Structure formats: C-alpha cells, structure tokens
Amino acid sequence: MAKAVGIDLGTTNSVIATTEDGHPTVIPNSEGSRTTPSVVAFTEQGERLVGQLARRQAILNPKGTIYSAKRFIGRRYDEVKSEINAVSFDVVAGPDGAVRFNVRGKQHAPEEISALVLRKLADDAGKFLGERVTEAVITVPAYFNDAQRQATRDAGKIAGLEVLRIINEPTAAALAYGLDKGANETVLIFDLGGGTFDVSLLSIGEGVVEVLATAGDGHLGGDDFDRRIVDHIADEFQRDNGIDLRQDPQALQRMFEAAEKAKVELSSVTQTTISLPFVTADATGPKHLNTTLMRSTFEQITGDLIERCTDPVETAMADAKVTANDVDEVILVGGSTRIPAVQALVRRLTAGKDPNMTVNPDEVVALGAAAQAGVIKGEVEDVVLLDVTPLSLGLETLGGVMTKIIERNTTIPARRTEVFSTAEDNQTAVDVVVLQGERERAADNRVLARFRLENIRPAPRGVPQIEVTFDIDANGILHVSARDKDTGAEQKVTISETSNLDQSEIERMIKDAEQHRSEDERLREVIDARNQLDSIAYQVEKRLQELGEGVPAHEKARAEMLVGDARQAIKEEAPVERLRNLAAELQQVFYGLTAATAGAGPSGRGGSGGPGPEGGPGAGGDEDVIDAEFTTDE
Amino acid sequence: MSDMRPEEPKEDETGSATKIAELEDRWKRALADLDNHRKRAARDAERQRFAERARTVAEWLPVVDNLERAIEHGGADCAVLLEGVRAVRDQALELLTRLGFPRQDDVGRPFDPTRHEAVATVPDAEVPEGTVVQVTRPGYGSGDGQLRPAQVVVSKGTQTDGPGS
Numbered sequence A: 001m002a003k004a005v006g007i008d009l010g011t012t013n014s015v016i017a018t019t020e021d022g023h024p025t026v027i028p029n030s031e032g033s034r035t036t037p038s039v040v041a042f043t044e045q046g047e048r049l050v051g052q053l054a055r056r057q058a059i060l061n062p063k064g065t066i067y068s069a070k071r072f073i074g075r076r077y078d079e080v081k082s083e084i085n086a087v088s089f090d091v092v093a094g095p096d097g098a099v100r101f102n103v104r105g106k107q108h109a110p111e112e113i114s115a116l117v118l119r120k121l122a123d124d125a126g127k128f129l130g131e132r133v134t135e136a137v138i139t140v141p142a143y144f145n146d147a148q149r150q151a152t153r154d155a156g157k158i159a160g161l162e163v164l165r166i167i168n169e170p171t172a173a174a175l176a177y178g179l180d181k182g183a184n185e186t187v188l189i190f191d192l193g194g195g196t197f198d199v200s201l202l203s204i205g206e207g208v209v210e211v212l213a214t215a216g217d218g219h220l221g222g223d224d225f226d227r228r229i230v231d232h233i234a235d236e237f238q239r240d241n242g243i244d245l246r247q248d249p250q251a252l253q254r255m256f257e258a259a260e261k262a263k264v265e266l267s268s269v270t271q272t273t274i275s276l277p278f279v280t281a282d283a284t285g286p287k288h289l290n291t292t293l294m295r296s297t298f299e300q301i302t303g304d305l306i307e308r309c310t311d312p313v314e315t316a317m318a319d320a321k322v323t324a325n326d327v328d329e330v331i332l333v334g335g336s337t338r339i340p341a342v343q344a345l346v347r348r349l350t351a352g353k354d355p356n357m358t359v360n361p362d363e364v365v366a367l368g369a370a371a372q373a374g375v376i377k378g379e380v381e382d383v384v385l386l387d388v389t390p391l392s393l394g395l396e397t398l399g400g401v402m403t404k405i406i407e408r409n410t411t412i413p414a415r416r417t418e419v420f421s422t423a424e425d426n427q428t429a430v431d432v433v434v435l436q437g438e439r440e441r442a443a444d445n446r447v448l449a450r451f452r453l454e455n456i457r458p459a460p461r462g463v464p465q466i467e468v469t470f471d472i473d474a475n476g477i478l479h480v481s482a483r484d485k486d487t488g489a490e491q492k493v494t495i496s497e498t499s500n501l502d503q504s505e506i507e508r509m510i511k512d513a514e515q516h517r518s519e520d521e522r523l524r525e526v527i528d529a530r531n532q533l534d535s536i537a538y539q540v541e542k543r544l545q546e547l548g549e550g551v552p553a554h555e556k557a558r559a560e561m562l563v564g565d566a567r568q569a570i571k572e573e574a575p576v577e578r579l580r581n582l583a584a585e586l587q588q589v590f591y592g593l594t595a596a597t598a599g600a601g602p603s604g605r606g607g608s609g610g611p612g613p614e615g616g617p618g619a620g621g622d623e624d625v626i627d628a629e630f631t632t633d634e
Numbered sequence B: 001m002s003d004m005r006p007e008e009p010k011e012d013e014t015g016s017a018t019k020i021a022e023l024e025d026r027w028k029r030a031l032a033d034l035d036n037h038r039k040r041a042a043r044d045a046e047r048q049r050f051a052e053r054a055r056t057v058a059e060w061l062p063v064v065d066n067l068e069r070a071i072e073h074g075g076a077d078c079a080v081l082l083e084g085v086r087a088v089r090d091q092a093l094e095l096l097t098r099l100g101f102p103r104q105d106d107v108g109r110p111f112d113p114t115r116h117e118a119v120a121t122v123p124d125a126e127v128p129e130g131t132v133v134q135v136t137r138p139g140y141g142s143g144d145g146q147l148r149p150a151q152v153v154v155s156k157g158t159q160t161d162g163p164g165s
C-alpha cells in the first residue's frame, strides 16, 4: 500500500512527513535536508530546478526563479499589487485576471509552481521510504479563502497526488500535540517563520476544530531579525573603519550568513561572537570584523520587531472574543519562535501560560498533517497498540547493585537472556532477586520476586554458567527463569504485577532516579571498581598457588602484599582511585606471572566484571549472590 | 470422538479459523515489518554515519576558509609567516581529501547549481556567459559526497548594462 504523507507547503520552505505505525516523522529530501526551499527555477537552457538547486542560481536568473508562490496562489492579479513589488520575477494578469508568472514569454500559474515543489517532496520521500507516495494531506494558512484552498488542491493534483484533505496549519499544529483528543479548549497558535507571522485562535472539542479568529503580518519574520544584526555589525564596522561593508556584495553575503548563525546561537546562549576575518581591505591592509553580540543587544535592536507581534495577537483575541485568561493552550510554530524574547512576549500576552514547544516548531505543521493523513487512511486502526515496559527490569548482582536486563521503554513482548556466574568458590546455590526500577542500588528499587537455584556443582567462582531469561509477554506478565547450563536444572517464577504501578508512582520512580543520577553513578563506579579489584586479586592468588615454588620469592612477596592490600582496600571501602590503582598494579603482576610461565592465560575472563568476594551488601551473611555478567546473547 | 457436533461449536470453528487466518496475517506482517525495519536501519546507520562525519568536517571549513583569506591578504612584509600559514592550509586540504572531501577547483567551469551557489555576476568578454570566473568560497567534495557547494561569481557575457551592444 502506498504511503500517505502530510505536507507543510510553506512560503519559503516546505516539509514532508509520514506516519509509521502511528508515529509521524519528517522525511529528508534527496539532498538530506528536512526542509526544502519552496523555489522553482526555469533556466535559460530550458531546465527546471526545484528547491535548494533553484535557490543557488537565483541571482543568475532573477526573472526565471520563482519563490513565494504561496503569496499568489488562488488570487486575482488585482489583489496582489503589493506583493508584486517584493519579488524579482514578472507577475502578469492571465486569463480572467488570474495571476501568472511570466518567464521568457511563457506563463506559469502559481499552482504549477507549487505542484513542482510538491512533486519533488513526494518523489524524494518515495525514494527514502522505498514506496511510492501518492496521497497527501496539505496544509494552508487558516486565513486562506476557498479559491486559495482550491488552487492548493489543484497544485496537488497537478503534482499527481491525491489530496486527501486540505487542513489549516494551526489545526495541524494542534493535531501534532494531540489536542484534538482532549476536552473543549481554546488554543492560540503563534507562528513566526522566515518571512510571515500568523496568529490563530482555535476552539477544539470532541474532534471538532473551529477557527475563531486569525491575524498576522505577511511581512514579518526571521529574515528581518537577520537584517537587523547585519545593520548593527556593519554600522559598528563603518564607525571604526570608515568602510560600509554593505556596499560589497561578498562581504554582505558573509554578514548575512554570520548574522543568522549568531541569531540562532543567541536562542540558546546569552552571548556569541561574530568573526569575519579578512572581510575587506584598504590601503593600510586587510581588515577583520570581530565582534561580540550579547543577547541583550540583540533584543534591543529587534525590540520593535518583537513589539510588532503584539497587535495581531490582541486583534485575534478581540475578534474571537476571548481574553488572555480564556486561552487554555499556546502552541509555538515556526523557527523564529525559538527566540527567547519571542517566547517571553507570548507568555506576556497569554497571562503567563507556558507555551507548547516540545515538537520542533519548524516541523510541527507537517507532523500534524502526517498524523491526519494516517487517521484518514485508517492506518492507526491497523496498528496493534504496542505497550512498553514503564520501568527497567533486572537482577541484583554482586555488590548490591541492579543489573538491568530489560531497559525501560522497551516495546513488549520482549525476551532477553544473560549468563551469570557465581561469586565464590564452590558456591552451590544462587539467589535470583528480580528488581524493577531505575536506581543503581538494588535496595532502592522494587523487589518483584526472589528465588533460589540450588545444586550447582562445586567449581571455582566464575566457572558455573547460570542462564537467566526475562520474558515479558504482551500482557506485561514477566516470566523469569534461571538455568544451570551444566546440569540443566531450572527454576522459574511468573510475576503479573510488573505493570500494576499507577502512572504517578512510575513518574516518581523515574524522577527519583534522575535526581540521584550522579550519586548513583558514583556508587556504581565504586562497586564496579571493587568487584574488578577483587577479581584480579583472586586471579593472582590462584596463579600463585598454581605456580607454587616456580615463583621467585621477591615476586611472590610483592604479589601477596598487593593481594593483601587489595583485600584491605575492599574491606575499608577505599576510594575508587585507590581501588583502580591497586587493580592496575595487580594486573601487571598477573601478566608478569603469566609471562614467567608462558601459555597459561587468565582463565577465560577479561579484567572487568570479575567475580567478587563476600555476598554484596543487601545479600548479607551467608546468602549466595549472583555474579556480574559473563556473556550475553539474545 | 463423536462426529456429531452441535451447531454452535461449528460457528465457533469458522470463527476461530478466521481468527487464525487473521493472526497469521498479522504475524507475517509483523515479521515483514521487522525485516524491512532492519534493512532501513542498516541503510539509515550508513547514511547517518556519513551525515555526522560531513557535519563535523563542515563545521571546520570556516577555519580553512580563513587560512585561505590570510594567505590571500598577506603582504610582502610577512612572507616567512605566510609560508607557514600556507603549509598549514595545505595540511588541512590534504586531510580533507583523505576524509573524502577534496577541494574543488571550479574557475572556468560552466555554472552548475549542483556544485555551485552563485553569489554575484560580472560582465566578462573573455569567457562564455555562465562561466565561473571567481570562487569566493571553495566547494569541498562532489556528487553524493558533497560537503558544500562553492560560492562563485559568474560571467554575464559582454553586456554591461541594459540591452543592446
């Protein structure tokens, strides 16, 4: 079955997304970008270029490069007089006063231009997905009239797409946040992109979306912010050097690129540097532009641009007859809403509400359109709703830590097997403690079950192989089994309450783990170091025994002393540094002993994750503890 | 044992036969999905490795650009230093080549939007219209391995201003 997609057909950039198993995702174009410039060029050689390639040749071909087609689509020539002056190509009146673009004597309809953009998006997406894209939901601004909507639909048709539906951009944004599923709400969508600003107020309830009001500014966006930075740095440079860089096309280009970069950086840091070495030269030699731009300065030079967003918001609210307090949700759309001052303004205008911005604002419209396409195609129905494990599941291992077997958020059903070993020589039983939670220390997690596997044949520690399997079925029921690979003996337990925690409890446990993360990491580090040191001490000791008199006395004395130190350090709970140093020294000694009697390697285990001494904390006294992992497989 | 079956179980049986068919279908779909996913993941991993390497290398290009500019602007009074800078630049270019992104030499080529981004035009009687006459920022890599296109100045033929000649 062909894939249905959602397309945000933008004024400057377009985005295409699809739903996979109910999850909307953006599809990159053939150049690897997630957005595609809405630009089409007709070259002198009769070639047609779409997207980035069209943009790259724009200045060679100002009359043949069509951009901003969205400003013209579905409109009559006499309605667009003001837009005509803002573009470099020729706009003429066609049949019945419709808008046409005149390129070298040939007339092109705006729908045709948009169709070429849609075709590229769909073709590239088809290549990416490995299946043809034939059906689409396309978005338009909420203020588009019937003619503009129809023309957009026609563009889809010309592109060979079946247009499942035309939906409003703000509606798509609300769908991306799943707001259609909630109770009755008033939602404000604030969309500040590269060159346009749109505000919409929606009323959403029981799957019905009503547009209460729209307002905006057709010529306000991120590009204006870039221009302010360019002017700021050019003025400064002119003051200091007496040269106006804006007169030099190459310098101007570099300044625009640097300005946008600085602007984007100032959305996450409070100060940035703009550095354009060798930006120009005069009689005295080359000149460099080096300056620091503070976020506060940026906010000062763009204050009036931010202020221009206020009126449309207030107008929309007045038209919709709602006050700031009536607004239940605020959604930010468009790359420029990442600017902190824009976010602050939105908060101010909506009585301090925290806006929704977890979905990437440049992609949220396309994602919502894709979600809608998925719903229309009934894809969602077909999907078996897959559950995930809300918390990690694992075992208590040596040192009283939790070793996770199934990570949190694993899609179930799932099955994992790991092989463990014993911690002591001649250990004949192991205790399996099944844990749930995110903390490193076993005692900080929830114990789901414990059982004991007995009659392990006596062997040195680390030799027995105990295969532990966690199998969680589609209903969240967990089966844990432990099998002695040597004897085939097996013990198992079934736990049905892995999922009977309520959401708040799960959230508490996750938050807890986050809060204690660094402390837990340290703990884990110490225990791992301790286990490792113990393991290598054990190996050295064993080697000494095996070699007996073959070891030179001084070497033997040194080895024994180090083993003693190691045991002492472990008992005293020495700091990690000391544990690691001792382990490194013992490692050296071990290699020395091995080299002395070539051929005898360490008994099949690496330096880490070795067995440990006493039962770990929490497994007090004579309890037998399962050792850290040995090998893994699926 | 008996062949006599009441009506109900019969219905049950067709019901469960449909159910089995449906489950089998779903199961096969799930396996197919998984398989397709595996293939996609392998392709994606490859693509992402390349994209990440390209992104990292591209972040360093401005440093190389500025070395070029230093060489270009360097006066005669600092010839020794300039020689050093040139060596560093050459080292950087060699490294880029080794990483699969050789510097492109575009002067004299016809303008091609897959390799070039036009930043200006100049009248030039010497070369055919649409020829790259100057590279203001070189491109690195080519084809699928393009790191960035070159920014170029393109000839506009002999025409200086307005039509006619």
Ligand SMILES: Nc1ncnc2c1ncn2[C@@H]1O[C@H](COP(=O)(O)OP(=O)(O)O)[C@@H](O)[C@H]1O
Pocket (backbone or CB within 6 Å): A010, A011, A012, A013, A014, A035, A192, A193, A194, A195, A196, A221, A222, A223, A260, A263, A264, A265, A267, A333, A334, A335, A336, A337, A338, A339, A361, A362
């Ligand atoms: N992190 C950021 N901070 C500030 N501006 C940004 C950021 N990211 C993107 N932008 C700006 O967002 C604008 C593009 O937004 P987009 O939503 O793609 O535009 P449009 O819908 O008009 O095509 C550009 O001006 C870009 O510089």
Ligand SMILES: [Mg+2]
Pocket (backbone or CB within 6 Å): A010, A011, A193, A334
């Ligand atoms: Mg947009």
